[in-house]
Amino acid sequence: MQLSLQKWSFGHFPFTLQLPTMRNYLVKTPRLLKAVYNSCIWHVNNNANSVYLTFDDGPHPTITPFVLDVLNKYNAKATFFCIGKNVIENPEIYQRIISEGHAIGNHTHNHCNGWKVDSLEYIDNITQAANYIQSNLFRPPYGRITASEIKGIYKNNPDMKIVMWDVLTGDFDINLTPEKCLKHAVNSTKPGSIIVFHDSEKAFKRLEYTLPRFLKHCQENGWQLKKLNY
Numbered sequence: 755m756q757l758s759l760q761k762w763s764f765g766h767f768p769f770t771l772q773l774p775t776m777r778n779y780l781v782k783t784p785r786l787l788k789a790v791y792n793s794c795i796w797h798v799n800n801n802a803n804s805v806y807l808t809f810d811d812g813p814h815p816t817i818t819p820f821v822l823d824v825l826n827k828y829n830a831k832a833t834f835f836c837i838g839k840n841v842i843e844n845p846e847i848y849q850r851i852i853s854e855g856h857a858i859g860n861h862t863h864n865h866c867n868g869w870k871v872d873s874l875e876y877i878d879n880i881t882q883a884a885n886y887i888q889s890n891l892f893r894p895p896y897g898r899i900t901a902s903e904i905k906g907i908y909k910n911n912p913d914m915k916i917v918m919w920d921v922l923t924g925d926f927d928i929n930l931t932p933e934k935c936l937k938h939a940v941n942s943t944k945p946g947s948i949i950v951f952h953d954s955e956k957a958f959k960r961l962e963y964t965l966p967r968f969l970k971h972c973q974e975n976g977w978q979l980k981k982l983n984y
């Protein structure tokens with residue numbers, strides 16, 4: 755397999771790493787990165803048999819209901835990191851997420867990239883989303899956030915929890931087959947894992963295939979699917 759140097763896609767940190775070509779994200783978060791960003795939540799500790807599904811970028815008018823139906827079928831709870839703008843456009847879907855007992859989190863107002871704006875603008879964008887999303891959970895879009903933005907978030911709201919992940923399924927990767935996406939999810943998940951999926955159009959081809967099979971896999975392992983509870 756050909757290797758090339760690729761930049762890590764999370765954290766404002768001057769890391770480069772040997773990765774297979776064509777993929778500039780890591781399925782499994784390395785321990786070192788977790789240590790550097792140790793004020794963020796990467797997985798849930800002391801967890802014997804629970805895993806934590808998260809869905810970013812919704813609510814979406816058809817894909818989020820698909821996700822909710824599959825979750826219901828497996829009696830699973832999850833956490834939805836919503837975009838403020840999408841909540842304004844799909845208020846009934848947003849209410850359905852809450853009324854079915856899932857957790858919600860803030861994912862900025864318009865999927866703001868923390869590397870492209872300054873801290874003040876970033877915090878403003880999160881605050882704008884917070885008008886529609888009442889939650890102390892926050893996940894940075896693209897996982898891109900700077901140290902000063904992290905500081906700004908805690909200053910603005912000391913109760914805020916910044917939630918990252920330890921398994922990135924790659925469902926957003928249009929070059930990834932649905933089978934490979936499932937393999938990523940199955941191979942990297944262990945009890946306590948926080949797993950990222952997307953309720954978005956870009957991800958749907960892989961999400962549609964992977965989600966039910968992944969939930970079945972969790973069920974067969976005796977793992978409970980829980981929402982984040984902070």
Ligand SMILES: [Zn+2]
Nearest residue numbers: 810811895896
């Ligand atoms: Zn996102």
